Amino acid sequence: MTYLARQIICYPKFVNHCILKMQLTVKSDLNVSEEKGFAYIQPCAAEVGKVMLESNLTKLVGTTSDKIIDFNVLCNLLNIYKIRFSEAQCSLTLGVSRVKWRGKTISIFKKGKIKIREALNNEDAMKMLQDLLRLIWGSIICEICERPAIYCAAGMCNKCLEENVQREFVNLDELPTGIMLSNALINLSKSLSLLNEIFSNILNGLHGEKISEIRVKDFERLLNRVDLNTLDFMVQTPDIKQASLGFIPLGITFNLKNVLKTVNSLIKEINQNLEALTQSNVQVKREISDVFRKIVNIYEFISQIASMRSKVKRDAGKFRIALEDIRRLEEKVKDVSDELKKFLSNIVKYFKEICLTGLRILNILGGGV
Numbered sequence: 001m002t003y004l005a006r007q008i009i010c011y012p013k014f015v016n017h018c019i020l021k022m023q024l025t026v027k028s029d030l031n032v033s034e035e036k037g038f039a040y041i042q043p044c045a046a047e048v049g050k051v052m053l054e055s056n057l058t059k060l061v062g063t064t065s066d067k068i069i070d071f072n073v074l075c076n077l078l079n080i081y082k083i084r085f086s087e088a089q090c091s092l093t094l095g096v097s098r099v100k101w102r103g104k105t106i107s108i109f110k111k112g113k114i115k116i117r118e119a120l121n122n123e124d125a126m127k128m129l130q131d132l133l134r135l136i137w138g139s140i141i142c143e144i145c146e147r148p149a150i151y152c153a154a155g156m157c158n159k160c161l162e163e164n165v166q167r168e169f170v171n172l173d174e175l176p177t178g179i180m181l182s183n184a185l186i187n188l189s190k191s192l193s194l195l196n197e198i199f200s201n202i203l204n205g206l207h208g209e210k211i212s213e214i215r216v217k218d219f220e221r222l223l224n225r226v227d228l229n230t231l232d233f234m235v236q237t238p239d240i241k242q243a244s245l246g247f248i249p250l251g252i253t254f255n256l257k258n259v260l261k262t263v264n265s266l267i268k269e270i271n272q273n274l275e276a277l278t279q280s281n282v283q284v285k286r287e288i289s290d291v292f293r294k295i296v297n298i299y300e301f302i303s304q305i306a307s308m309r310s311k312v313k314r315d316a317g318k319f320r321i322a323l324e325d326i327r328r329l330e331e332k333v334k335d336v337s338d339e340l341k342k343f344l345s346n347i348v349k350y351f352k353e354i355c356l357t358g359l360r361i362l363n364i365l366g367g368g369v
């Protein structure tokens, strides 16, 4: 099966002063010093002839806040990228991470300090700093919402991603590193069609069939591959604005990882209650399947948008209808006096979560255009 990915995508729009709008650049002025600003280079203590760079994220970003980096997100990003490192450690409790990347040892500390050791020369050290910033961008805390940038990109902070605004389109063929982003989007398409497969298994589960969890693991692996492709793209794209396009797939997979968690709980819940589900004759059973079928349709629609080459058309109507149905279902489930009551209300809760996540994904793709 061949998978298509969008060739034409649009730049997401973020509010002013969002960390995703601010240009995280490292000036090419190599005679940097602490007084001048952002980085300090001196001979490397570990290896003669090499240099060491010290910098601080608070200076690079120009923030006064003492919360500059989210270590949870940082460790996740480094973990996704670990096959590119010869060594990697990230400790949440200590707030220190250390990786060996292209022969250099890089340490990042909780308060934003960055050290790059064993760089060949000043230029090499500065290039490493720039690439590192691209890699960890998603973990830097945004001043607007005080959440890590990846939440802004995913539309989860509800503050930074602008909805219903005219967006600027870009053809990936015209980007020097467009092929890398294309690869990410192709894998995203694959993961969305795998999700549809999982959803149809769940639908069968609602009709009394035991649901296998194998495909869910495959789904997770695919999402991590999308992230790896995307981080490669962001690290290797010199232009910062073009590199920020990586936040489209990153924002979507961040949402899909949420769906993954919810789907896991949903499958467990259904599998545990299969017998009771088939024996019970509560009225809402049929309606539950109907509503879930609508959610499946919505994700098929998202999958189409992700693979189409054309512009995205506004179609939030489907979501509104599905959400209304879910709300109605919530009310009905409250009145069920069956032993399935708890099970049913949990299921409806998961449906709602999956549906709202779909709406966020559509918005990242430019559903508001």
Ligand SMILES: [Zn+2]
Pocket: 017, 018, 019, 020, 142, 143, 144, 145, 149, 152, 160
């Ligand atoms: Zn933001």
Ligand SMILES: [Zn+2]
Pocket: 018, 142, 144, 145, 146, 147, 151, 152, 157, 158, 159, 160, 161
């Ligand atoms: Zn935000």
